[in-house]
Amino acid sequence: MTDRSPLPPGSTIGIFGGGQLGRMLAISALQLGYRCIGYAPAGDNVxxxxxxxxxxxxxxxxxxxxxxxxxxxxxxxxxENVPVTAVEAIPAERLACGxxxxxIAQDRLAEKRFVEELGGLATPHMRVESDEDFAAAIERIGTPGILKTAREGYDGKGQWRVDDGHAARGVRFPGQRCIYEGLVDFEAEFSVILARGSxxxxRFWDSAANTHEGGMLVQSVLPAGARIEAxxxxxxxxxxxxxxxxxYVGVLTLEFFATKDGPVFNEMAPRVHNSGHWTIExxxxxxxxxxxxxxxxxxxGATATRFATIDMRNIVGKQASRAHAILAEEGEPHLHLYGKREAREGRKMGHVTRVGARLP
Structure with a gap:
């Protein structure tokens, strides 16, 4: 898609995928006078x-x-795991971007090479396609590290942590192309979220400090702290x-580790992102x-932060059954539940954002 006249109210936006991000995109589209049609295989398409x-x-x-x-x-x-063949079936003039x-984002190896070619510093990594490759990666990069499938996998899925050589002997190559990444000695994690027009x-939003547990984001807070801000x-x-x-056209997210050597790239998401949910309020x-x-x-639109402090936390699994109790808290918490039917362990069911004093 190239720079063009704005789509008039009443136009239709097609969204590949049926999760909570598509739900929140559709809500924003409605507010701007657009309608949305979603496309995804049958499932819990909220x-x-x-x-x-x-x-x-x-x-x-x-x-x-x-x-x-x-x-x-x-x-x-x-x-980002929409099959590229499905996207290629759409006429190019109707795609927001190619x-x-x-x-690139669907392949962790290609993603890291791409960022390195642009001058970014990525986590130490090696391709792994066999048990022998895995052993060589352990020898070269060392432990601790994480073996990840090169494609798909998110929120900690398709990943095996290797704390030492003994643990490595208990991990076997899962039969698909993987990447072994050495763990980075970092002081904090953060995201850079930008919007790029056609x-x-x-335009950038302020970067929040992110906290992960088991590979899943659980909290994003602002201010992010001096190390990240530097x-x-x-x-x-x-x-x-x-x-x-x-x-690129739309919202793009890059995740980083803040280290003594500067920001180290972790991964990219060509879409709206969990660590940006705080931007709603x-x-x-x-x-x-x-x-x-x-x-x-x-x-x-302007991306300025409106409050002195912001704390966004995910509501995961069976926490959703008690989420309405959050509404009784002081400070006017902003609760978002995604309408998912099954509260599985490790499944994001919603989020809550708490804000402090309004900035002038």
Missing amino acids: AAEASADFIEKHWGDGEALSTFAARCDVVTWEF PRALE DGEV QVEEARALASRVADALS GAATSQFENHVRAICGLPL
Whole structure:
């Protein structure tokens, strides 16, 4: 998609994927006068509740994809594991941006090479395609580290932590291409989240300090602290180079470790991101609204932080059954439940954002 006139109210946005990110995108689209149609295989597609229509068909259903494309004025995605073949079935003029960002983000090895070629510092890593490769990676990089599937896997899935040589002997190559990453000695974790318009304009939100447990984000807080704030400018410069190299349109997220050697790139998400949920209440324009603005050719909104302190926490698994009790807390907590039917262990069911004093 190139720079073009804004889509008029009443236009239709197509969203690949049916999760909570698609749901929140659809809500923002409604506020701007657009309607959304979702597309994903059958399942707990909570985005359908906020969409004008939802097509539940397989990613390889050419006829269904053609029908979907014909009904949409622009098409985007809400998660990075949408098959590239499905995106390529959409006429290029209707795509918010091309599928290259997905191709890179879907492969952890390609992702790290891409960022390194742009001057970024990535975590130490090696390709692993056999038990012998794994042993060689342990020998070269050392422990502790993490063996990860090169494709798919998120929130800690498809990952095996290796604390020492003894633990490594208990891990076997899972039969698909993997990457072994050495753990980084870091002081904090943070995200750089940007919105890039079809005209190339880029706006950043403030970076929150992120906390992960078991590979899943559990908390994002602002202010992020001095260590992160000292490294944000360098991380933003890399994120801008990534967005420009991809001719990206929409919200793009890069995750970093703050280390004594500067920001170390961890992974990229070409989409709205969990660590940006605080922007709904906490920023002048949320990540979801700015994504809609970008893909529809509208001017980007201001991204300034509105409160002196912000604390976003995920609600996971059976915590959702007690979530309404949060509403009785002081300080006007902002609760978002995603409407998922099954509260499985480790499944994100919602989030709550607590804010402090409003900034002038």
